[in-house]
Amino acid sequence: MTENGVRNRLKNGKKSEVSSVTNGDVIKENEFKVRESPLTELIQSSLHIRAIYNIFVVILLVLFCDTVIYDLVERGKINIGLGVIAAGFGDIRRGMKLWLYDFCIAMAFYPLLVAYSWAGKVSRKYPVLRPTVMMLGIVGVIAVEVAAAIVPVVELGRKHLELGSSITVTCEMFRYMMKLVSVSVACGPRCLSGNLPLPTFKHYVYFMFAPTLLYRDQYPRTKRIRWGVVVFHFLEVAAIIFYNCFLWERFIMPYWSDYGKERTVEAGTLVRGMFACVLPGVISFLCGFYCVLHAWLNAWSEMLKFGDRLFYEDWWTTSQFSLYYRRWNRxxxxxxxxxxxxxxxxxxxRPLATYLVFLVSAIAHEVILALSFGFFYPVLLVEFGLIGVVMVPLTAKSGQLFPNVFNLIMWLGFFIGNGILWSLYPMEYFARRNCPVLETDSYFIPKSWSCPEVILKPNWTFQNPLRIFTK
Incomplete structure (x- = not known):
């Protein structure tokens, strides 16, 4: 497929796969079908995109050489970033136990579904019991959702896991909870009506591992597993983990690892550190997208012969925030x-429903970050749930009229937003490690606001930059 063909497919897909609500009628997107991810097609068909991919690979190799050579010259040993990875995924056994707990909850839901189907059969014979059975089903789903969330939340709140392990546990917790909701919505009514059979346990387990959150009785499947593709994508995942560890070690820790050790810090130092984090922040943002939504999901799709691999669309070309949110993570x-x-x-x-979608998504992201870092610091909540919501109507018409300008504005927002995220969260993280422990310390009150004290440079005065023209 040529590059123009890929673009046409994306455009046609946007026209044919629109979801809207008009006069109470729901128009859903097309069902699943066999299709590749956009980047898969673009890399295969466009030498330009392949060159950009190679540029990121070269940056990784340069960072790798930088780490190896620097540590060899400075410390007389070779460091390939394994220390940062080991620290980031510390106490992995405890993390695996928490994941296994949620997996067992998900597996235990199937016999509960079978039991509810039996209760639905009884309610069809005795209609007076139908409201009670429906209420029992709703309460049961809520109870299972609470059970899936309560243990990881309490455990992570009681004793913090390292960042990589805690992010994995919390993301898996939300994934299972969302899948259970999807199964409940799809299978609950059929348990009461008896019109359709329940899924087999084999298909239920398949859905729990399939790269989708929407339950269907059938999914389009490919004919064979290309194990070379699976290995390649998992190698990409491993490389990106190294990539982000190099970024953390070389660009984040030099600026923020000592934050809080001194009683004061100059404002200029903070500003310089924040701007220094802009570029690594964007690279990490792009690598995280590629790692999770492309490499990881495509690897599992290939192993499970899952045919529909449109996990995202060309969000990088959009000039409207509403389209970005739809295309970023389908x-x-x-x-x-x-x-x-x-x-x-x-x-x-529609406005209130849209806002509630943003609110739920923003809260979920913030819970993941709070449990992962071990403190509540709603920077992402403000960026995503407040500024992002405001930008949706502001770019609805203007983005169509001036697509190039607003695409540039969106990328400017990505750069600045990720620079802020990669600055404020490390500042708070290291402030809690380096600053003295106080009785007033709180999970919800940022410590970096009070420790250290931010001051201006001694004898600092404002000088008019236009003075040179008045001399």
Whole structure:
């Protein structure tokens, strides 16, 4: 497929796969079908995109050489970043136990579903029991969701896991919870009506590992597993983990690892550190997208012969924030659309339904970060749930009229936003490690606001930059 063909497919896909609510009628996106990820097609068909891919590989190799040579010259040993990875995934056994707990909860849900189907059969014979059975089903789903969340949340709140392990545990917790909701919505009504059979346990387990959050009785499947593709994508995942560890070790820790050891810090030092984090922040942002939504999901799709691999669309070309949020992560967006937006929009209206989608998504992201870092610091909540929501209507029409200008504005926002994230979260993280422990310390109050004290440079005065023209 040529590069123009890929672009045409993306454009046609956007026209044919639109979800909206008009006069109470729900128009859903097309069902699953066999298709590749956009970057897979672009890398295969365009030498330009392949060159950009190679540039990122070269940057990784340069960072690798920088780490090896620097540590060899400075310390007389070779460091390939394994120390940062080992520290980031510390106490992995405890993390595996928490993941296994959620997996067992998900597996235990199937026999509960079978039991509810039996209760539904009884309610068809005795209609007076139907409201009670329906209420029991709703309460049961809520109880299972609470059970899936309560242990990881309490355990991570009681004793903090290292960043990599805690992010994995919390993301898996949300993944299982969202899948259980999807199964409940799809299978709950059929348990009461008896019109359709329940999925087999084999298909249920397949859904739990499939790279989608929407339950269907059937998914398009490919004919064979290309193990070379699986190995290649997992190698990409491993390389990106190294990539982010190099960025953390070479660009973040030199600026923020000592934050809080001194009682005061100059404002200029903070500003310089924040701007220094802009470029590594964006690179990490792009690498994280590619790692999770492309390499990881494509590897599992290949192993499971899952045919539909449109996990994202060409969000990097958009000039409207609403389109960016739809295209960035189609896996989560589809779940939010089907289980929050579509049920609410006819009753609450599209604006309120849209805002609630943003609110739920922003809170979920913030919970993941709070449990992962070990403190509540709602920087992402403000960027995503406040500024992002405001930008949706502001770019709705203007983005169509001036696409090039607003695409540039969006990328400027990505650069600045990621620079702020990669500055404020490390500042708070190291402030809690380096600053003295006080009785007033709180999980919810940022410590970096009070320790250390931010001061201006001694004898600092404002000088008019236009004075040179008045002399």
């Amino acid at each position: 896996v989560v967006h589809s779940w939010l659309r089907d289980h929050i937006y579509i049920p609410l929009a006819p009753h609450a209206g």
